[in-house]
Amino acid sequence: MRRSDNSILASAVPLVCAFTLAMNVLQAEESTGKRVFSNWCSACHMDSPFAPGTIQLKQTRGPDYAVIEQRTDLSAALIRLRVRKGLAGMPSFRRTEISNQDLDALIDYLVRK
Amino acid sequence: MKHVLPKGVTETNFDKAFKEFASIVGQQWASSSIEDRELYNDPYNPGDPLEFVSGGFVAPASVDEVQALVKTANHLGIPLWPVSTGKNLAYGGAAPLVPGTVVLDLKRMNRILEVNEDLAYAWVEPGVSFFDLYRYIQDHKHKLWMSVPGPGWGSIVGNGVERGIGYGYFDDQFANSAGLEIVLPDGELMRAGMGAMGNSTSGPLLRGGFGPWVDGLFTQSNYGVVTKMARFLLPEPETYMSCEVNCRFDAGLESIFEALRPFKLDETIRNPVVVSNLELIASFLSVRSQWYDGEGPVPDETLSVIQEKLKLGRWNASFALYGTEAKVNDAWSRIKQAVQHIKGIELKDRVYHPGDEILHPRDQSQAGIPSLNEFGLVNWMGAGGHIDFSPVGPMTAGHARVLNELVRSRVHEFGFDHLCGFYCEPRAFRFVNTLIFRKDNPEEMSKVRELFTVLIREAAEKGYGEYRTHLAYMDEVAATYDFNNNALLRFQEKLKDVIDPNGVIAPGKSGIWPKHYRESDA
Numbered sequence: 238m239r240r241s242d243n244s245i246l247a248s249a250v251p252l253v254c255a256f257t258l259a260m261n262v263l264q265a266e267e268s269t270g271k272r273v274f275s276n277w278c279s280a281c282h283m284d285s286p287f288a289p290g291t292i293q294l295k296q297t298r299g300p301d302y303a304v305i306e307q308r309t310d311l312s313a314a315l316i317r318l319r320v321r322k323g324l325a326g327m328p329s330f331r332r333t334e335i336s337n338q339d340l341d342a343l344i345d346y347l348v349r350k
Numbered sequence: 351m352k353h354v355l356p357k358g359v360t361e362t363n364f365d366k367a368f369k370e371f372a373s374i375v376g377q378q379w380a381s382s383s384i385e386d387r388e389l390y391n392d393p394y395n396p397g398d399p400l401e402f403v404s405g406g407f408v409a410p411a412s413v414d415e416v417q418a419l420v421k422t423a424n425h426l427g428i429p430l431w432p433v434s435t436g437k438n439l440a441y442g443g444a445a446p447l448v449p450g451t452v453v454l455d456l457k458r459m460n461r462i463l464e465v466n467e468d469l470a471y472a473w474v475e476p477g478v479s480f481f482d483l484y485r486y487i488q489d490h491k492h493k494l495w496m497s498v499p500g501p502g503w504g505s506i507v508g509n510g511v512e513r514g515i516g517y518g519y520f521d522d523q524f525a526n527s528a529g530l531e532i533v534l535p536d537g538e539l540m541r542a543g544m545g546a547m548g549n550s551t552s553g554p555l556l557r558g559g560f561g562p563w564v565d566g567l568f569t570q571s572n573y574g575v576v577t578k579m580a581r582f583l584l585p586e587p588e589t590y591m592s593c594e595v596n597c598r599f600d601a602g603l604e605s606i607f608e609a610l611r612p613f614k615l616d617e618t619i620r621n622p623v624v625v626s627n628l629e630l631i632a633s634f635l636s637v638r639s640q641w642y643d644g645e646g647p648v649p650d651e652t653l654s655v656i657q658e659k660l661k662l663g664r665w666n667a668s669f670a671l672y673g674t675e676a677k678v679n680d681a682w683s684r685i686k687q688a689v690q691h692i693k694g695i696e697l698k699d700r701v702y703h704p705g706d707e708i709l710h711p712r713d714q715s716q717a718g719i720p721s722l723n724e725f726g727l728v729n730w731m732g733a734g735g736h737i738d739f740s741p742v743g744p745m746t747a748g749h750a751r752v753l754n755e756l757v758r759s760r761v762h763e764f765g766f767d768h769l770c771g772f773y774c775e776p777r778a779f780r781f782v783n784t785l786i787f788r789k790d791n792p793e794e795m796s797k798v799r800e801l802f803t804v805l806i807r808e809a810a811e812k813g814y815g816e817y818r819t820h821l822a823y824m825d826e827v828a829a830t831y832d833f834n835n836n837a838l839l840r841f842q843e844k845l846k847d848v849i850d851p852n853g854v855i856a857p858g859k860s861g862i863w864p865k866h867y868r869e870s871d872a
Contacts (some may be wrong), residue, residue: 276481280502287635287711289726296637296729321389325789326728326735327850328393328443331436332386333379333409333457333477 269348277330278305290327305347311340313344351683353382354405356429356450356556358518358866364405367428367452371408374418379458382406382701390453392438392445392821394728394735396787396795396802402445402821404431407454413531413577414538419454421537421573423854430454431856432575434476434508437501440738441512447858456505456772463578465556467492470726473529473554473580473728476507480720493586493704495718497521497621502720507579512818515773515780517715519584520670521622522775529554529580530565535573539715542568554580556788570818571842573849584718587672590702591682592713596663598694603665603754604747604796605692607774610667610685611745614776618681621716625750626771630784631666632656633727633769634711647762653708661697725767727784737798737822739805740782741814750781757783757805764801780817806830828861843868 274282281290282305295303302308320340323329335343353364364382371380381387382405390404408430423430429446430756432454436444444453460477462739465487472483472494480502487494497518499509508514510523520526530542540546545553557565568576597606606625613619629648632641641656642648648656654691657664669680682699700713708714711723728734739757743749750772761768761783769786772779785801787794802823806816810830819827831838842862846853853864863871 274689277503280481280720287721287723287726288498289634289722292421292635293729296640297732321385323393324850325733326725328439329389329391330387331407331444331457332708333407333455334435 269339269342270344273335273343274306274346278343279336281327282306293326308347311347313348316340316344318345354387354403356405356452357740357870359427359429359450360446364428365424367426368406368408369428369583370422371419371452374408374422375408375413379409379411379680380407380451386869390433390444390446390455392443392871394439394443394737395445395791395822396735396737396785396798397822401449402442402447403449404444404446404453405450407453407455409458412457413459413533416454416456416459416535416577417534417539420533420535420854421861423452424536424852427852427854428452429854429857430575432456432476434505434511434576435479435503436782437479437504438508438512439501440736440820441818445821445855447821447824451857452829456575456577460575462486465490465494465583465676466554467494467585468493469555470583470585471528471554471580472496472583473578474506475578476505476576478506479503479513480506484718484720492581495519495586496581496720497523497526497581498715498718498720498794499523500715500724501722504723506581507576510579510581513569514818515622517621517624517712518670518718519620520582521773523581524566524569526582527565527579528557528582529578529763530568530576532568532574532576535855539577540574543565554754567845570860572859572862573845574855584672586704588703589671589673589675589678590717591671591678592700592702592710592716593669593671593682593685594696594698595689596696596698597665597669597692598657598663598696601663602663602692602694604751605664606689607745607747607750607772609689609692610669610774611776612688613681613685614745614774618671618684619669620672623667623672623774624771625665625667625774627768628653628657628660628664628666629767630661630727630769630771631662632660633818634724634788635660637732638730638767639683639732646765647767663694668712668716674857686789706795722843727786730767731788732785733788733790734819735787735795737802738782738784738818738819739802740780740816740818741805741809741812742778742780742817745777745779752812753781753809756812757781758806758809760801761785764797766798766801799838824858824861 284304291303320330387404387406391399429451431446431451433444434456456476459475461475464473480498497516497520499514510527513524532540543559544550544556642652671681745751759767770783787798806826816827847865
């Protein structure tokens with residue numbers, strides 16, 4: 238019995254570890270994504286009457302689309318396009334600013350929300 | 351097209367250079383792919399985005415790598431265009447002047463080498479932005495304030511070497527710097543000022559050292575790659591008051607200048623007095639179509655509506671007072687007395703003490719809190735592009751009026767809104783006029799190009815020269831510095847020929863061309 242318990246525990250350990258690892262990776266990705274957003278996006282896109290991106294989106298798309306972090310309609314492809322190609326007044330961002338890995342994390346953060 | 355080749359460079363040498371660049375910095379940090387090179391385009395160029403297209407980029411992470419890259423570039427004759435964070439927006443961004451020039455992107459060199467609270471300075475690499483240093487100062491709970499420009503993502507080093515302006519106590523960014531380290535065009539490493547002494551105790555502290563002072567040679571220039579710079583910081587003041595002197599009438603501009611100049615001259619006001627027109631501040635807070643949909647400049651009656659809604663003046667002077675409560679209150683009392691006679695004047699003040707939250711955008715800027723609030727101006731016309739026309743004039747009412755009328759009348763004549771601000775130092779102002787256009791409107795861009803040339807010429811005829819300009823106008827502006835048959839430019843060219851005989855660092859920057867470019871264009 239004891240042995241059996243141990244074997245169950247033993248077999249569960251890798252699963253728990255894998256789950257923990259996966260969660261850690263996800264959390265790390267989320268926190269990296271949030272950090273990238275804070276460092277590169279929020280100054281223009283935060284929920285503020287003075288944020289240029291928020292002002293522009295409110296005017297052109299309407300209040301429901303103004304605050305990027307509150308949107309649920311953003312796709313990975315759209316975020317990638319805007320970051321690398323810019324739009325209207327928004328400049329593009331280089332790989333030395335937002336690396337491909339950071340861009341993936343940013344997408345993950347914004348899309349998963 | 352596989353490559354965009356710099357003038358006079360063969361495909362073979364270009365390929366070889368990128369192979370060597372990649373061996374120095376790693377494959378992922380050296381690229382001439384179309385995707386990468388277009389990331390360095392000027393996002394606000396009034397014209398073809400590819401007009402100033404790079405040949406690619408190389409991004410070192412250390413001084414050693416910069417030295418190796420510069421030596422390689424020299425050996426193979428590959429021109430490099432150094433950028434710190436590449437946010438010299440309105441003046442060309444990260445784009446090089448000569449198509450095919452390889453951008454030497456220093457963003458990865460982002461170490462904050464030292465923040466010293468006792469002596470109030472920071473010593474940083476070029477990739478450090480104002481946002482980065484602000485976060486560092488906050489995280490380490492230093493009681494120090496930076497002087498920040500409008501866009502917080504700019505480089506501390508880059509803004510310094512471009513001789514930019516900060517809103518804080520130390521207005522002239524370069525004048526309040528020291529500790530320059532430079533990689534020269536032959537790859538040799540040099541430190542200027544006190545740092546030229548190998549074991550100096552004072553490198554980041556004092557600009558001068560022994561012998562001729564050379565720091566200025568590395569500003570707006572193409573004589574080397576600046577890899578370190580110290581910036582002076584302000585110990586957090588006991589009291590900080592943000593002040594506004596706004597005038598409801600256009601005619602108030604002259605009175606504001608005359609009333610406030612004495613306070614700049616005796617240093618009662620240390621940070622720049624920024625006198626902005628209504629249109630400029632409206633562009634930070636709103637978009638044009640909210641107010642007016644027609645063609646041509648926003649009409650006067652609409653400006654009155656904007657003024658009423660946003661509770662602004664036609665001219666709005668903002669500045670700050672720092673120090674003890676008594677000192678700040680005394681200064682504000684004297685300033686109020688000096689301006690109260692101006693017709694239509696409105697005064698505002700907001701007082702802060704350590705620990706207070708600062709939310710007002712201008713108050714944040716003057717307290718060294720970086721933001722992008724002013725960046726809203728790119729939205730004013732929709733598909734926003736902008737370039738800045740920035741002449742210098744004496745800090746008097748008469749010159750402010752003459753220059754404002756010159757620029758405003760031409761800007762309106764060409765059908766644009768006039769957005770401007772005077773950045774006033776004690777004796778001179780820098781008059782920054784932001785020309786906003788739609789990037790998807792070729793006719794508008796063409797008009798802006800023509801307008802800019804007209805403004806350079808007409809301002810120069812009256813003795814006003816630009817302190818900084820967009821890539822497209824570097825030669826035109828340099829030509830206006832024409833004392834004794836452009837003796838200054840000829841001297842700068844002589845230096846270029848000696849310091850950088852192969853012309854690999856930023857050809858054409860500030861109108862300074864390497865010899866082989868000058869001879870081939872002759």
